[in-house]
Amino acid sequence: MQGLMIGAPLLISDLIRHADRHHGDAEIVSKRVEVPTKDGSGAIHRYTYREAHARSRRLANALKKLGVGATDRIATLAWNGYRHFEIYYAVAGLGAVIHTINPRLFPDQVGYIANHAEDRIVFVDLSFLPLAEKVAPALKTVQHYVVMTDRAHMPQTSLPNALCFEDLIEGSDDRLVWPEFDEKTASCLCYTSGTTGNPKGVLYSHRSTILHAYAAALPDALNVSARDVVLPVVPMFHVNAWGLPYSCALVGAKLVFPGQHLDGRSLHELFEQEGVTMSAGVPTVWLGLLNYMKEHKLRFSSLKAVVIGGSACPPAMIRSFQDEHGVQVIHAWGMTEMSPLGTVSTLKGKHLGADKEAQYAVQNKQGRVLFGVDMKIVDSDGKELPNDGKAFGDLHVKGPWITTSYFKGEGGDPLRDGWFPTGDVATIDPDGYMQITDRSKDVIKSGGEWISSIDLENIAVAHPDIVEAAVIGIRHPKWDERPIVVAVKKPGAGITREELLKFYEGKIAKWWMPDDVAFVEQLPHTATGKLSKLALRGEFKDYRLPEST
């Protein structure tokens, strides 16, 4: 027997319609990608959800005229901005699939995924035009390129069938009733930039997107309301800017899109100018912002919370935001395969009475799951390990916004007994807080036990003379592997090998002590800005440990 409730499917078009009908005058503010006029005007674009909805409908009608139908893949090479937002809603609203390409990928990777996705149209921001022009000759399925600008800024381009975004909008009618279809229909395609092999596509649905948008807005997650002004620093080409363009429409929050300039000064100016209350991004971005602010003795006047994810947040960064700036840190963890939100390290009632250090210890972990995600740690036989905060295991997750397989079945069936293996090694404590201790492939196996490379890295970067550090395992005849620290000094800092090793004393078990320290000018990073231990292990493949060990 079925319940007797209205059978409305969960569709992305409902989000923008809701924002229009019930938060019509809430603003969407964008730093333009176009060069502003000499007097500085035109640097900011400002409009409302109502206007964004009208322009999304016009864009959808234009796409229909170009022959776009259900399931067609429509790609973007774009920064966070209002036109990108309109493409999100126009494409998904029609039942087509928006494929956000990461423009930081190497050109041949961009070509590979555009061909693999069989993109029909590619939308390109002005600053990515050179990239698109370079890649275009290799793209086999693209019929049109749309340059995301107006007629006045439309450049000369070698792109075949290049159209101007504003021409499409102007020539198009805003009368459109969004079609209704199965909520499990694909809506969005994001490729993971794996450190090995070709990128694999994660295909979200309308249902997964809406459920994720509800959960992400909860008080225990990103805590977004109609009283917030949200600036997603995390790019819209990276797992849908962690779902913020959806969650913000769901609650009617003001959105601020930062465009291409994500340096400390640009961000701080925009935060202050627009009264930003919440922002979200990776640690690297926040490091730039905090350093800039320290240097210029600046304060935040409206910012209340920052979401930090993408890689583990250094404990010192949490303290800096909270103690020096009074800005709450929301430490979060997820993956492209998880839409992306998995865990958030917000406190429970039981922690409210605890002292500050105990609260920081909770916040340093990756956090506890939101309803909709379940997680467990398992041993090498797939047996669930206890949530005692001590046992390490491979972290597996499941839930309605988690990948069941990759686009076109690449890489085979990833699931194990219905759970998705994250590739992370983690502990889960009795309160349900998960802490990543390593990537499955980065964990250092010494004498049959595991050493967490991440724990050792966190200690190194807590030293005031160290900017960045990586810990990798080096082959050892007796112990199998032993850890070494590869570190970047602060400019002018004089720290020695011995001083850094001394800094570890008392902080770790003796057998975790790194066998050596190598200072380098810089560490290798992937296209998405993550430390590339694969590349680092390559650089150190002939490295020999000191004799003494």
Next chain:
Amino acid sequence: MQGLMIGAPLLISDLIRHADRHHGDAEIVSKRVEVPTKDGSGAIHRYTYREAHARSRRLANALKKLGVGATDRIATLAWNGYRHFEIYYAVAGLGAVIHTINPRLFPDQVGYIANHAEDRIVFVDLSFLPLAEKVAPALKTVQHYVVMTDRAHMPQTSLPNALCFEDLIEGSDDRLVWPEFDEKTASCLCYTSGTTGNPKGVLYSHRSTILHAYAAALPDALNVSARDVVLPVVPMFHVNAWGLPYSCALVGAKLVFPGQHLDGRSLHELFEQEGVTMSAGVPTVWLGLLNYMKEHKLRFSSLKAVVIGGSACPPAMIRSFQDEHGVQVIHAWGMTEMSPLGTVSTLKGKHLGADKEAQYAVQNKQGRVLFGVDMKIVDSDGKELPNDGKAFGDLHVKGPWITTSYFKGEGGDPLRDGWFPTGDVATIDPDGYMQITDRSKDVIKSGGEWISSIDLENIAVAHPDIVEAAVIGIRHPKWDERPIVVAVKKPGAGITREELLKFYEGKIAKWWMPDDVAFVEQLPHTATGKLSKLALRGEFKDYRLPEST
């Protein structure tokens, strides 16, 4: 093309499993229904989500042994307490339907709905035993009665096939894997206590319950997190205590169930004892609590917010909570047919800078919709009226947790063009805040225009000498209808007809001025405590307006 996300159905059993796995030691505290021992011990029952889940599984196994299968209706006559909570999860978890009967209904209504629902088992709290015994002979489908107590408190009873709750639990195993089934499966049945005709059943599904639980927990709604201690005063027999037993499990909030004593003293004691941060109930309950606190000069030490709904919250009550007690009022509106949450009157960003009076003006309204509910006002032809805060119209709603038809098709198809007509008359302002101006059947039609009976009532109760007031339309030869005020004075107050009418001057348009005032000892109420204008109109059917009008 479908998205490639794990195909997990949204099931109520996931909520309790989530709370167990990730908030296992969060507490559920209940004021017992059993009489405490002489030393006062045993008045409070205290356990955790983990134990609640284990006992729910044991109960589910016991129900299976009694032959309960999918779609069977299992009724409760019970207060808010831990056993009621276990029944919620055990019954829905099995794919059966929990039918929460309102014990305040007249016995023949209880009999009518138990027969209409074809209940197989009825769970009965000790205090409702006399009611159950009275009704039992008329119940045609009930096979077992389960008295919600332990062996020590098990009373003599005339109920046929009476079982003891704790005997069922003790004799049962907690090993059970919750079955997986279609998320649209019926989970819960609540009858509306209409003022006319027989009650009609609203049948919720697992899907509607989960979506509602997400939305209800949002920062713009009831704002529930794992840091909250939630005391639902609103009964679990009344639209699932506004969904709190689900939303609290979803976020892992501590739950406090007040049992049967909802007077000011009992509530205040429990609030303080358990550190309650949020509570929810109807205005009548809060009036009792505020009066008790004023009389005894008491304060709240942990309470941060109260949700007020069920009927319009008097503006003076909002001020009293916020100005005198520093407790935020969350004014909400919904219906049994809406699971129940429709709108919540939380502020938007644009209101934060406004002065206090402007903020109160927003809070006095019923509020704006949560994502998942859409609403509109329509004229008598069904044409949508503008959201200008002035136009009155019939309020229609739709969304995935709103009724599409009543159980067994009673009353025919209620929808109009796919929208559910609420029976309320309302305005919607340009910011999306809805304000109920009347019930469709209570609005007073004078000279072709509409007069809001509720607006006139709010003014009357704002007078310090008036406890309660109702405004009804009286037939008038020229104007069709004219309003009169029927009011209850405060004990000892000496207010006159003329003084009350004078109090209206300057507050309303002249033609809205009531034609007369009648002071009465008390006003008639329905079984759920709402003012019964139907009964009042009956009492005043021969009333003659003063000559002058």
